[in-house]
Amino acid sequence: xxxxxxxxxxxxxxxxxxxxxxxxxxxxxxxxxxxxxxxxxxxxxxxxxxxxxxxxxxxxxxxxxxxxxxxxxxxxxxxxxxxxxxxxxxxxxxxxxxxxxxxxxxxxxxxxxxxxxxxxxxxxxxxxxxxxxxxxxxxxxxxxxxxxxxxxxxxxxxxxxxxxxxxxxxxxxxxxxxxxxxxxxxxxxxxxxxxxxxxxxxxxxxxxxxxxxxxxxxxxxxxxxxxxxxxxxxxxxxxxxxxxxxxxxxxxxxxxxxxxxxxxxxxxxxxxxxxxxxxxxxxxxxxxxxxxxxxxxxxxxxxxxxxxxxxxxxxxxxxxxxxxxxxxxxxxxxxxxxxxxxxxxxxxxxxxxxxxxxxxxxxxxxxxxxxxxxxxx
Amino acid sequence: xxxxxxxxxxxxxxxxxxxxxxxxxxxxxxxxxxxxxxxxxxxxxxxxxxxxxxxxxxxxxxxxxxxxxxxxxxxxxxxxxxxxxxxxxxxxxxxxxxxxxxxxxxxxxxxxxxxxxxxxxxxxxxxxxxxxxxxxxxxxxxxxxxxxxxxxxxxxxxxxxxxxxxxxxxxxxxxxxxxxxxxxxxxxxxxxxxxxxxxxxxxxxxxxxxxxxxxxxxxxxxxxxxxxxxxxxxxxxxxxxxxxxxxxxxxxxxxxxxxxxxxxxxxxxxxxxxxxxxxxxxxxxxxxxxxxxxxxxxxxx
Ligand SMILES: Cc1cc2nc3c(=O)[nH]c(=O)nc-3n(C[C@H](O)[C@H](O)[C@H](O)COP(=O)(O)OP(=O)(O)OC[C@H]3O[C@@H](n4cnc5c(N)ncnc54)[C@H](O)[C@@H]3O)c2cc1C
Numbered sequence: 001x002x003x004x005x006x007x008x009x010x011x012x013x014x015x016x017x018x019x020x021x022x023x024x025x026x027x028x029x030x031x032x033x034x035x036x037x038x039x040x041x042x043x044x045x046x047x048x049x050x051x052x053x054x055x056x057x058x059x060x061x062x063x064x065x066x067x068x069x070x071x072x073x074x075x076x077x078x079x080x081x082x083x084x085x086x087x088x089x090x091x092x093x094x095x096x097x098x099x100x101x102x103x104x105x106x107x108x109x110x111x112x113x114x115x116x117x118x119x120x121x122x123x124x125x126x127x128x129x130x131x132x133x134x135x136x137x138x139x140x141x142x143x144x145x146x147x148x149x150x151x152x153x154x155x156x157x158x159x160x161x162x163x164x165x166x167x168x169x170x171x172x173x174x175x176x177x178x179x180x181x182x183x184x185x186x187x188x189x190x191x192x193x194x195x196x197x198x199x200x201x202x203x204x205x206x207x208x209x210x211x212x213x214x215x216x217x218x219x220x221x222x223x224x225x226x227x228x229x230x231x232x233x234x235x236x237x238x239x240x241x242x243x244x245x246x247x248x249x250x251x252x253x254x255x256x257x258x259x260x261x262x263x264x265x266x267x268x269x270x271x272x273x274x275x276x277x278x279x280x281x282x283x284x285x286x287x288x289x290x291x292x293x294x295x296x297x298x299x300x301x302x303x304x305x306x307x308x309x310x311x312x313x314x315x316x317x318x319x320x321x322x323x324x325x326x327x328x329x330x331x332x333x334x335x336x337x338x339x340x341x342x343x344x345x346x347x348x349x350x351x352x353x354x355x356x357x358x359x360x361x362x363x364x365x366x367x368x369x370x371x372x373x374x375x376x377x
Numbered sequence: 378x379x380x381x382x383x384x385x386x387x388x389x390x391x392x393x394x395x396x397x398x399x400x401x402x403x404x405x406x407x408x409x410x411x412x413x414x415x416x417x418x419x420x421x422x423x424x425x426x427x428x429x430x431x432x433x434x435x436x437x438x439x440x441x442x443x444x445x446x447x448x449x450x451x452x453x454x455x456x457x458x459x460x461x462x463x464x465x466x467x468x469x470x471x472x473x474x475x476x477x478x479x480x481x482x483x484x485x486x487x488x489x490x491x492x493x494x495x496x497x498x499x500x501x502x503x504x505x506x507x508x509x510x511x512x513x514x515x516x517x518x519x520x521x522x523x524x525x526x527x528x529x530x531x532x533x534x535x536x537x538x539x540x541x542x543x544x545x546x547x548x549x550x551x552x553x554x555x556x557x558x559x560x561x562x563x564x565x566x567x568x569x570x571x572x573x574x575x576x577x578x579x580x581x582x583x584x585x586x587x588x589x590x591x592x593x594x595x596x597x598x599x600x601x602x603x604x605x606x607x608x609x610x611x612x613x614x615x616x617x618x619x620x621x622x623x624x625x626x627x628x629x630x631x632x633x634x635x636x637x638x639x640x641x642x643x644x645x646x647x648x649x650x651x652x653x654x655x656x657x658x659x660x661x662x663x664x665x666x667x668x669x670x671x672x673x674x675x676x677x678x
Contacts, residue, residue, distance in 0.1 A: 286602035373585075
């Protein structure tokens with residue numbers, strides 16, 4: 001067991017640190033969370049900056065350890081989050097890289113890396129959430145196109161996306177998992193209506209997407225027709241693997257800020273609060289170690305993150321909620337004031353046990369796939 | 378080439394070797410025999426452990442030791458915890474350099490830890506100040522206990538001993554807790570697979586599945602915390618490891634008990650032995666309070 005880095009990795013870290021120190025002060029001010037076009041421009045601009053400096057492909061081509069260092073250092077330096085580039089860099093991009101044709105890779109991957117195009121993920125539907133394979137959005141072949149009708153929901157960044165990685169049902173008669181196809185849908189096609197949904201935190205982070213006979217060229221299909229479920233599983237395992245590395249670093253920083261705030265306002269004198277922080281510090285230290293463990297396992301065992309990701313996701317989503325509950329204790333009555341730091345974050349943390357597979361679904365995955373318990377139902 | 382935070386082949390071999398050894402010297406029958414003879418320390422077992430290098434593991438080879446490090450010690454103590462090996466293992470291990478005979482298993486060493494001493498009567502040497510010591514009826518049938526200040530609540534400063542001042546003692550305790558955590562997870566899963574109710578294995582019921590999933594999640598997060606602390610030997614990492622390992626062992630044993638139903642409440646099932654030992658270990662090294670405060674101080678700077 002070794003927790004040290006190689007000289008090359010340390011050099012990568014040092015170079016990155018130096019570059020971040022130079023470039024971050026030159027960035028424009030962060031846009032308001034409600035101004036989506038500005039957020040899009042800001043997030044794409046950051047990706048372009050990374051691209052020009054040679055860091056664009058770190059999510060895809062670098063070794064897991066290099067990626068870990070990249071995410072750790074960018075977060076530590078306070079660099080912008082992937083934001084609107086999330087689906088492109090962490091879902092759709094890796095899926096296309098793994099399953100797309102040479103032509104598809106050439107068409108879609110460079111604009112993602114250069115910060116030119118935003119992707120969104122159209123998987124969930126009103127009647128297909130945890131039970132994603134129940135999705136009903138229909139697509140049928142008409143000449144060189146698929147014609148798509150149905151509706152998607154909870155689609156993050158839909159308002160500003162250029163492309164949507166879309167799951168559709170192409171064979172309603174086949175067993176559920178065998179009649180699904182993965183399409184790249186241009187968001188400016190006719191027949192698409194996007195209706196933003198306001199989250200409990202007040203901003204519009206996701207949307208409903210209504211599809212009325214939208215024509216998608218058959219050449220936009222990634223993988224074979226009716227093989228979309230397998231293609232999707234590749235994407236989801238990416239999402240549950242490395243997507244949260246930067247967030248753990250961020251949470252550890254917040255924990256330190258909260259402790260200092262508590263010292264300033266006197267609440268640190270309360271041993272109950274202090275001990276709670278001690279426990280959270282233990283938790284986030286361990287989550288960081290689990291991240292390193294999973295990354296090492298990925299490095300020795302191949303590209304797709306393994307089942308350690310479910311263990312991580314379960315523990316992390318809960319820990320993040322505990323963190324912001326502790327923030328509320330530091331704030332005292334100010335915890336009810338939306339203009340105070342951490343209050344909005346506390347609201348946002350509520351989505352973590354739901355998005356990307358609820359905690360209940362994750363537990364079932366752990367029980368059935370890792371522990372080998374008999375399947376329920 | 379990079380962070381290799383995984384067990385090496387040698388470490389895996391050591392883990393398997395210790396498990397095999399303990400399976401031979403301290404299998405289920407020996408465990409139940411020990412439960413039936415409380416307070417008796419099996420000297421033959423102790424010498425066997427000594428002979429296998431359990432106590433001399435971290436002594437330099439020049440001093441007749443095995444010359445391995447904390448990560449290897451943690452793996453060995455995880456196995457001991459999993460097998461519920463009785464005796465003052467950690468005190469003897471820590472005394473390997475200082476107390477003659479400890480390294481080989483000839484001398485059994487106990488040590489004061491806060492207000493408690495485990496295995497005082499059976500030990501050849503007791504480290505720390507034992508004035509005013511009195512036996513208590515131990516909750517764990519496999520760990521005889523003495524209380525230092527008698528049975529009255531502590532007045533004045535808590536006395537310390539070598540067990541409560543050395544962070545390595547806390548780390549090795551966490552390793553033992555990890556062994557229990559992993560073991561109770563296995564026991565729960567085994568039972569859930571085989572016990573049938575309503576015409577199917579209870580492990581097909583989601584409520585049971587989710588108890589088992591949480592058992593695994595807790596033991597796996599504790600595992601990385603314990604292993605990382607063994608690599609860094611940083612007191613804050615050790616404190617974190619103990620908090621996660623205590624939780625994984627204590628809550629794990631309780632959930633395992635729940636999965637076993639009425640069987641879990643019996644003396645016959647091993648679950649209670651894990652729970653009781655986990656409670657005893659959780660008391661060591663100042664308990665969770667000390668670790669929480671240490672981490673809080675690190676945090677607030
Ligand atoms: C902030 C946010 C962003 C999102 N972004 C996207 C996106 O960009 N694209 C996209 O496609 N989707 C997105 N989602 C959707 C997300 O994947 C789903 O919300 C999630 O999978 C749960 O589905 P559901 O909302 O339909 O809840 P349901 O599946 O209806 O679940 C409701 C409750 O029932 C429980 N439950 C359901 N089935 C079971 C079962 N078998 N066993 C035990 N309990 C069960 C769940 O755990 C939950 O507690 C996003 C969600 C959120 C919150």
